[in-house]
Amino acid sequence: MQFNAKRGLVAVGALALLLTGAACGNDDGGSTGGGNGASVDKGFKVGLLLPETKTTRYETFDKPLIEAKIKELCPKCEVVYQNADQNHDKQLSQAESLITQGVKVMILDPVDAKAAGGIVTKAKDANIPVISYDRLTQGPISYYVSYVNKQVGITQGQALLDALSKDGDPKRGQIVMINGSPTDPNAADFKAGAHSVLDGKVNIGAEYDTPDWSNDKAQQEMEQAITKLGKDKIIGVYAANDGTAGGAIAAMKSAGFAKIPFVTGQDAELAAIQRILTGDQGMTVYKAIKPEANAAAEMAIAAATGQTYSAASTTTNNGSVDVPSVLLPPVAVTKDNIKDTVVADGFYKVDQICTAEYAEACKAAGLL
Incomplete structure (x- = not known):
């Protein structure tokens, strides 16, 4: 699946190009970074939590695209994936399992964005940055990628x-x-x-x-x-x-x-x-999923390794913090x-x- 920036979706394609290679800067680590010893050279575990299977996009597009981009950016990294089947309690248990398994960063598309603040808090307590994917999660998340x-x-x-x-x-x-x-x-x-x-x-x-x-x-x-x-x-x-x-x-x-x-x-x-x-x-x-998935993967690698994701050019307030964000246009x-x-x-x-x-x-x- 190749994203064609020349026909129909020039704005999205341009942003996709902006994102390429932007994940890892030379920042010495700020509030967005993990600072938990993760290294691209050595590889680490990336947690991926998606909310449901009723909408076909998640299993068909989001999951494989995110996994492919993670593998491109960090060949030794492992994506640990769980789907909550539209059940918040199940997603909370899955998040706790990912923390136990030692993931260094978590990409979270919440079932219930408000309740998922508890997941974010547990992750922060374990020094695991959280990327809010597609739906804006409450709590101290590191980055957010979605659409306008x-x-x-x-x-x-x-x-x-x-x-x-x-x-x-x-x-x-x-x-x-x-x-x-x-x-x-x-x-x-x-x-x-x-x-x-x-x-x-x-x-x-x-x-x-x-x-x-x-x-x-x-x-x-x-x-x-x-x-x-x-x-x-x-x-x-x-x-x-x-x-x-x-x-x-x-x-x-x-x-x-x-x-x-x-x-x-x-x-x-x-x-x-x-x-x-x-x-x-x-x-x-x-909503072209490939640039969204790519941005999430790039954010995750940057956050896990304590660096800054410079392509997050705007912020979104989630009720507690202004979250560095990438917001894509719908068509x-x-x-x-x-x-x-x-x-x-x-x-x-x-x-x-x-x-x-x-x-x-x-x-x-x-x-x-």
């Missing part, structure tokens, strides 16, 4: 508003908002961004926060909205990610919608790209730019997207 999360919601909300406006008065019916997990701070940012675009311009007939980002719960929420509003009144759906979008679409199909209204999404999951091709989903947000994907985004960047190959079932839709979109 409010902009994700703005991008989704604007796409929905544009689609509704194209077909007439955006207040002619009701929209349903299916937000993400209430324990995920990113979900709050997505929600705030979407509301900043939609409030006052559309009628929000029903809104839900979806525990655990569960596809099944999103489907149930959509079923409740259909019962409450009536299927003929629903003209659009704000779904915070592709999993919840899939649940909402399944509910509408079961309810016998003559045409699925415009549905947003996020993560550019393969199933979502295929739904966009067939018209079942309106858009998704592509909207529609039927019109699939070829110039996820295909051009090698995120998916055309033959992965254009199976026999989607061949005609792919031809219509210029992919075949």
Whole structure:
């Protein structure tokens, strides 16, 4: 999978180039460094804690990309990986296990960002720096890498508003908002961004926060909205990610919608790209994972070896500290730019997207 900076995602590609080779400076060790004797020459253990498997990106992209970058930067290093399956208590136990195993740095994507402050505190007590990955964790973390999360919601909300406006008065019916997990701070940012675009311009007939980002719960929420509003009144759906979008679409199909209204999404999951091709989903947000994973790996090596990661050019306050951060821009994907985004960047190959079932839709979109 090769990140192509020349087509579609110039800003992300440029930042990816900035990150390359920036992990290890010559700083004598500050608050971001580990100072725990870790050495690239000798190698050390890097803990990697990811939150769940319901979203396909973590196992398919984040984990292997982070592992590959760690191996590139530190050939003798070992990545010790655990997935929490959306269970904070399990993630806490996994973190304690990593500390016992002697990891020198921890990359943490928390199930519950607030509760994960306890993980960060335990790690700090063991002199282990923590890199907050994708979701902003509370506590004394060393670095944070993610996307401009409010902009994700703005991008989704604007796409929905544009689609509704194209077909007439955006207040002619009701929209349903299916937000993400209430324990995920990113979900709050997505929600705030979407509301900043939609409030006052559309009628929000029903809104839900979806525990655990569960596809099944999103489907149930959509079923409740259909019962409450009536299927003929629903003209659009704000779904915070592709999993919840899939649940909402399944509910509408079961309810016998003559045409699925415009549905947003996020993560550019393969199933979502295929739904966009067939018209079942309106858009998704592509967050190029490779530069995020690379930055996390570079931050981890720098922090473990007591050096400064100079590419963290901004800060994010997590409620207790201003965290040196890398924040990447999101990109909207529609039927019109699939070829110039996820295909051009090698995120998916055309033959992965254009199976026999989607061949005609792919031809219509210029992919075949």
